[in-house]
Amino acid sequence: MKSTGIIVEYNPFHNGHLYHFTQSKETSNADIVIAVMSGNFLQRGEPAIVSKWARTKMALLSGIDLVVELPYKFAVQQAEIFALGSVYLLNALGCQSFCFGSESGEIDTFSRTIDILEINKKQYNDNIKKYMQAGNSYPSALSKSFQDLGLGAKYLDLSKPNNILGYQYVKARNNIHSKMEALTISRKNANYHDEEFSSSTIASATAIRKAIFDDNDTTKIQQYIPTATYNEISHYQETFGILHQWELYWPYLQFKLLTLTHEEIAEFYEVEEGIEYRLLKAAEKSVSFYDFMNNVKTKRYTWTRIQRMCVHILTNTKKTDMKNECKYPEYIRLLGMTENGRIYLNENKKNISLPIISKLSSFQNEALQLDIKASKVYALALKEPARQHLLKMEFSQPPIQV
Amino acid sequence: MKSTGIIVEYNPFHNGHLYHFTQSKETSNADIVIAVMSGNFLQRGEPAIVSKWARTKMALLSGIDLVVELPYKFAVQQAEIFALGSVYLLNALGCQSFCFGSESGEIDTFSRTIDILEINKKQYNDNIKKYMQAGNSYPSALSKSFQDLGLGAKYLDLSKPNNILGYQYVKARNNIHSKMEALTISRKNANYHDEEFSSSTIASATAIRKAIFDDNDTTKIQQYIPTATYNEISHYQETFGILHQWELYWPYLQFKLLTLTHEEIAEFYEVEEGIEYRLLKAAEKSVSFYDFMNNVKTKRYTWTRIQRMCVHILTNTKKTDMKNECKYPEYIRLLGMTENGRIYLNENKKNISLPIISKLSSFQNEALQLDIKASKVYALALKEPARQHLLKMEFSQPPIQV
Numbered sequence: 001m002k003s004t005g006i007i008v009e010y011n012p013f014h015n016g017h018l019y020h021f022t023q024s025k026e027t028s029n030a031d032i033v034i035a036v037m038s039g040n041f042l043q044r045g046e047p048a049i050v051s052k053w054a055r056t057k058m059a060l061l062s063g064i065d066l067v068v069e070l071p072y073k074f075a076v077q078q079a080e081i082f083a084l085g086s087v088y089l090l091n092a093l094g095c096q097s098f099c100f101g102s103e104s105g106e107i108d109t110f111s112r113t114i115d116i117l118e119i120n121k122k123q124y125n126d127n128i129k130k131y132m133q134a135g136n137s138y139p140s141a142l143s144k145s146f147q148d149l150g151l152g153a154k155y156l157d158l159s160k161p162n163n164i165l166g167y168q169y170v171k172a173r174n175n176i177h178s179k180m181e182a183l184t185i186s187r188k189n190a191n192y193h194d195e196e197f198s199s200s201t202i203a204s205a206t207a208i209r210k211a212i213f214d215d216n217d218t219t220k221i222q223q224y225i226p227t228a229t230y231n232e233i234s235h236y237q238e239t240f241g242i243l244h245q246w247e248l249y250w251p252y253l254q255f256k257l258l259t260l261t262h263e264e265i266a267e268f269y270e271v272e273e274g275i276e277y278r279l280l281k282a283a284e285k286s287v288s289f290y291d292f293m294n295n296v297k298t299k300r301y302t303w304t305r306i307q308r309m310c311v312h313i314l315t316n317t318k319k320t321d322m323k324n325e326c327k328y329p330e331y332i333r334l335l336g337m338t339e340n341g342r343i344y345l346n347e348n349k350k351n352i353s354l355p356i357i358s359k360l361s362s363f364q365n366e367a368l369q370l371d372i373k374a375s376k377v378y379a380l381a382l383k384e385p386a387r388q389h390l391l392k393m394e395f396s397q398p399p400i401q402v
Numbered sequence: 403m404k405s406t407g408i409i410v411e412y413n414p415f416h417n418g419h420l421y422h423f424t425q426s427k428e429t430s431n432a433d434i435v436i437a438v439m440s441g442n443f444l445q446r447g448e449p450a451i452v453s454k455w456a457r458t459k460m461a462l463l464s465g466i467d468l469v470v471e472l473p474y475k476f477a478v479q480q481a482e483i484f485a486l487g488s489v490y491l492l493n494a495l496g497c498q499s500f501c502f503g504s505e506s507g508e509i510d511t512f513s514r515t516i517d518i519l520e521i522n523k524k525q526y527n528d529n530i531k532k533y534m535q536a537g538n539s540y541p542s543a544l545s546k547s548f549q550d551l552g553l554g555a556k557y558l559d560l561s562k563p564n565n566i567l568g569y570q571y572v573k574a575r576n577n578i579h580s581k582m583e584a585l586t587i588s589r590k591n592a593n594y595h596d597e598e599f600s601s602s603t604i605a606s607a608t609a610i611r612k613a614i615f616d617d618n619d620t621t622k623i624q625q626y627i628p629t630a631t632y633n634e635i636s637h638y639q640e641t642f643g644i645l646h647q648w649e650l651y652w653p654y655l656q657f658k659l660l661t662l663t664h665e666e667i668a669e670f671y672e673v674e675e676g677i678e679y680r681l682l683k684a685a686e687k688s689v690s691f692y693d694f695m696n697n698v699k700t701k702r703y704t705w706t707r708i709q710r711m712c713v714h715i716l717t718n719t720k721k722t723d724m725k726n727e728c729k730y731p732e733y734i735r736l737l738g739m740t741e742n743g744r745i746y747l748n749e750n751k752k753n754i755s756l757p758i759i760s761k762l763s764s765f766q767n768e769a770l771q772l773d774i775k776a777s778k779v780y781a782l783a784l785k786e787p788a789r790q791h792l793l794k795m796e797f798s799q800p801p802i803q804v
Contacts, residue, residue, distance in 0.1 A: 251782065255654045258778045259718035284778075284793070287786040316661035376660045376686075380653070384689040391686070 001344050004028035005090030005098035005180070007070075007083075007169065009038045011048045011209070012233060013058035014225045016187070016202045021063060023185040024099035032065035032344050034093055036086045037335065038075040039371055040244075040378035041315070043082050045307025047244040047378055049209060050236040053393055053400060056336035060402040061228035065341035067400075068093070069333040072370040073322065076311050078138070083168030088176055088328045092354045097181035100169055103160040105186030110170040113156040120149055137302045139164070162187055176328075213245055240386045246307070248381035250289035253314055257283035269312040269322045270305065279309070315374050321366075330365055334358045336400030358399050403746050406430035407492030407500035407582070409472075409485075409571065411440045413450045413611070414635060415460040416627045418503075418589070418604045423465060425587040426501035434467035434746050436495055438488045439737065440477040441773055442646075442780035443717070445484050447709025449646040449780055451611060452638040455795055455802060458738035462804040463630035467743035469802075470495065471735040474772040475724065478713050480540070485570035490578055490730045494756045499583035502571055505562040507588030512572040515558040522551055539704045541566070564589055578730075615647055642788045648709070650783035652691035655716055659685035671714040671724045672707065681711070717776050723768075732767055736760045738802030760801050 006024050010017060025033050037059070039052045048055060056067045074085025090098050104110070117124055127145030128138075136144065143159040156163045170182045203224040211220045212233075222230055237243055257265065257280055265276035275296070282295035296306050311317075332354045337345065345356070357363045360372070375394040379387045408426050412419060427435050439461070441454045450457060458469045476487025492500050506512070519526055529547030534540065545561040558565045572584045605626040613622045614635075624632055639645055659667065659682055667678035677698070684697035698708050713719075734756045739747065747758070759765045762774070777796040781789045 252654070252657045255657070255779070255782050258782070259716070259775060285790070287790065314661070373661060377657070380657055380660070388687070388689065 001031040001340075001347060002029065003032045003034055003065075003093070003095045003344060004030035004183070005034045005036065005093065005095035006064075007086040007090070007098070007100060007165075008035045008059070009042050009048070009205075010035075010055045010059055011042060011046075011205050012050065012055065012225060013062055013229045014203065014205060014208055016204070018062055018226055019202065020099075020101045020185065020187075024183070025063075027183050027185060028097045028099055028181075030097065032340050033063070034066040034068070034090060034095055034341075034344075035059055035064045036070050036089045037067050039069045039072060039374060041072065041076050041311050041374050043075060043077065043079075043308075044304045045076060045309070045311045046246060047249060047311075047381065049212065049243045049245065050233060051244075051378070051390060051393070052335055053397055054232050054236045056400045057402065058226070058229045058232045060336050060338055060400060061232075062226050065338045065344065066093070067335040067337070069335050069371065071329055071331075071333070071367050072315070072317075072374045073367045074329060076308050076317075076374075078305070078308075079165055079168045080172075083165065084172040084175070084327075085329050087169055087172040087178065087180075089332060089354075091173075091176060091178040091180055092329070092332065092352060094348045094351045095180055097183050098169065098173070099183040099185065100162070100166045101187040102162045102166040102184045103187060104156055104163050104166070105184060107170075107182055107184045109154070109156050110166055110182065110184065112154060113151075113158070113167060114171055114174065116149075116151060116155060117146075124149060132300075135298075135300050137300055137305070139302055209245075212243060240382050240390060242381060244378065244381050246289045246310075249314055249377070250292070252377075252380060253289070253310055254283050254286070254292070256313055265313070267318045267320075268309065269317050269319050270309045271313075273300075275301065275306075275309070279313075315370070315377050317370060317373075321370065326367065329367070330354065331363060331368060332356045333368075333371070334399045336402070338402060342401070360395050403433040403742075403749060404431065405434045405436055405467075405495070405497045405746060406432035406585070407436045407438065407495065407497035408466075409488040409492070409500070409502060409567075410437045410461070411444050411450070411607075412437075412457045412461055413444060413448075413607050414452065414457065414627060415464060415631045416605065416607060416610055418606070420464055420628055421604065422501075422503050422587065422589075426585070427465075429585050429587060430499045430501055430583075432499065434742050435465070436468040436470070436492060436497055436743075436746075437461055437466045438472050438491045439469050441471045441474060441776060443474065443478050443713050443776050445477060445479065445481075445710075446706045447478060447711070447713045448648060449651060449713075449783070451614065451645045451647065452635060453646075453780070453792060453795070454737055455799055456634050456638045458802045459804065460628070460631045460634045462738050462740055462802060463634075464628050467740045467746065468495070469737040469739070471737050471773065473731055473733075473735070473769045474717070474719075474776045475769045476731060478710050478719075478776075480707070480710075481567055481570045482574075485567065486574040486577070486729075487731050489571055489574040489580065489582075491734060491756075493575075493578060493580040493582055494731070494734065494754060496750045496753045497582055499585050500571065500575070501585035501587060502564070502568045503589040504564045504568040504586045505589060506558055506565050506568070507586060509572075509584055509586045511556070511558050512568055512584065512586065514556060515560070515569060516573055516576065518551075518553060518557060519548075526551060537700075537702050539702055539707065541704055611647075614645060642784050642792060644783060646780065646783050648691045648712075651716055651779070652694070654779075654782060655691070655712055656685050656688070656694070658715055667715070669720045669722075670711065671719050671721050672711045673715075675702075677703065677708075677711070681715075717772070717779050719772060719775075723772065728769065731769070732756065733765060733770060734758045735770075735773070736801045738804070740804060744803070762797050 004024055040048055042048055059067050070086055074081055124145050127148050128141045131141035131144050146158045166184055173180055173182055208221050212218055262276045278296050282292050286292035286295050334356055379391040382390055406426055442450055444450055461469050472488055476483055526547055529550050530543045533543035533546050548560045575584055610623050614620055664678045680698050684694050688694035688697050736758055781793040784792055
């Protein structure tokens with residue numbers, strides 16, 4: 001069986017994701033599609049609106065064959081580490097290829113850009129440093145430095161978020177010397193962060209979440225998501241009473257910040273350069289998470305970078321927790337599979353280079369403890385007994401099967 | 403002006419406290435009465451039902467002339483340290499005497515008991531060790547060891563909570579070589595921890611709080627408290643939307659415990675002998691603070707000892723925070739005064755041996771930081787904008803004057 005890998009968050013699974021999945025399967029000519037998916041907290045530093053289990057079910061019902069969890073240690077991270085963890089897992093699972101959506105849509109552009117940046121490394125890095133010192137955020141410094149090289153249209157537009165991710169995927173593939181073929185497809189219609197609906201069937205996950213939370217009306221999103229997603233979201237809301245969003249964790253974040261010293265806050269991962277003073281000051285005067293974010297925000301830090309810091313503070317993840325020696329994932333946490341996915345795993349047992357965890361009690365690992373802690377915190381948005389119900393799933397839920 | 407001191411928590415101020423106050427003034431023949439009062443968290447390891455400012459107002463309106471705050475470092479503590487901090491402050495304020503309620507009611511009994519225990523020190527301490535090793539709580543070991551000395555009726559009954567406190571007050575007075583005269587009056591009717599109403603006008607604070615929270619009916623308590631107290635409680639509830647109780651802090655405590663390791667929990671003050679494992683396990687499975695307490699409780703730990711641990715965990719107070727070199731209070735935080743109180747302070751300026759803080763910004767001190775942090779946490783039970791309103795008082799409220 002030939003497999004291709006995709007890297008996803010599915011927050012929630014929508015028609016754009018369905019398009020990416022079907023195109024990936026077609027382009028790669030694969031029999032099965034394997035998704036590496038972020039767990040309960042996402043790359044943007046946000047809680048997923050529904051748990052990883054519910055998002056796994058959405059994926060399986062829409063045709064994905066295997067869903068594995070990208071560990072917290074790699075998921076709540078800047079693009080480079082997120083990409084490294086994801087690509088490493090797909091490689092470990094024996095994928096012949098992986099396929100990502102990008103604004104560019106041409107795979108050669110990615111390799112070409114990696115090569116030219118290698119050649120211009122010194123100038124590029126000097127420029128990045130210069131722009132950072134001038135107060136730019138890291139992604140903005142990257143994009144400006146790249147533009148300064150004046151390379152023209154044969155190369156990637158690295159101001160586009162999915163080009164950046166794709167660039168990191170291909171680079172990660174090269175770095176781990178994987179034989180996986182890199183494939184890309186053009187993203188259709190919606191831009192990554194679009195907040196408005198711009199097509200009749202495809203909208204960004206951001207626009208969909210906005211419609212859910214701001215308008216408090218899930219029917220409005222029906223045309224942009226598969227029925228399976230719609231049903232899962234409704235079911236989740238009925239079962240657990242809420243959909244997850246940052247505001248529900250705000251009291252915990254505020255409490256935590258208010259009881260710590262500057263020095264203690266500086267111990268958390270990604271808290272750098274004195275931003276602990278801003279965090280603490282904002283925690284005292286802010287009345288909501290949104291208010292807090294606006295009080296902390298500066299030109300130097302992207303919104304998502306600050307959100308990621310906040311997730312690490314919530315989960316008590318310190319620099320020392322992230323700086324241990326394992327640079328790559330050490331386990332494959334299986335969240336769900338179709339019958340085909342099950343057969344694939346059986347057939348490829350010997351080739352899969354990492355232990356597969358389908359039950360939590362069977363495996364001890366430092367990074368896995370971070371995943372578990374993240375799930376404990378994630379469940380705190382729920383009222384009892386829903387909290388205990390969701391938390392119990394972390395320990396006893398077998399891989400979802402459809 | 404002659405002054406006497408009393409040591410109080412006023413949670414809330416009731417007719418029994420009024421009796422204690424008037425008797426203290428009469429017995430001591432003092433012109434003014436000075437109260438050292440716990441701040442927002444109390445000796446039993448509980449949040450006060452209303453803030454220290456509201457409780458100060460109750461006290462002043464009932465005739466107390468000066469209210470000063472017992473710092474967190476001495477307030478949320480076992481009897482010995484609580485007593486030491488309180489008596490030290492009263493001495494620093496120039497009181498000629500201090501007066502406490504006790505089951506015994508005879509001051510000579512206290513000195514006599516201190517003397518006899520000094521003589522029998524070795525046997526007494528050996529007994530305490532023996533009872534602790536057998537799994538008794540510290541207060542229970544004290545009481546049993548004392549009984550074993552078989553000293554008879556001339557000595558204190560150290561199984562009574564107010565006798566224990568009084569014993570510690572007198573001992574603290576001796577230890578700091580204070581010239582204050584110790585006075586005691588018999589407590590009237592209600593026992594300290596009585597949960598039922600046993601008289602028509604006097605009830606324990608415990609019974610009063612129980613009526614407020616369990617029956618959700620403040621009118622029921624009117625006969626047991628001065629009108630000033632009743633009005634203050636009603637006013638507080640209107641202004642801030644709640645009365646404080648542990649259950650409102652439970653989500654924060656649970657969150658904190660769930661994100662820490664055993665080793666980190668063991669760093670908190672009073673967390674000893676492996677109880678961190680019980681705390682963590684109970685945090686996962688409990689659905690309320692009451693449920694949690696019942697899951698943690700063992701014979702070895704009193705309910706209040708566990709509650710104090712929990713307050714320290716909430717306020718992030720570690721063993722290292724409590725083990726600094728200052729054994730005694732280093733400042734007098736003035737919460738409120740009557741006109742007489744103001745005159746007293748003016749007249750005695752030169753004799754008062756500690757700096758008086760009437761505005762927070764004017765003084766820097768490590769123990770004071772604990773008080774401020776406790777107030778930040780205390781305010782987290784309130785919804786915005788009430789939280790900010792209460793928190794602002796910590797920094798800008800001048801001493802209450804009536």
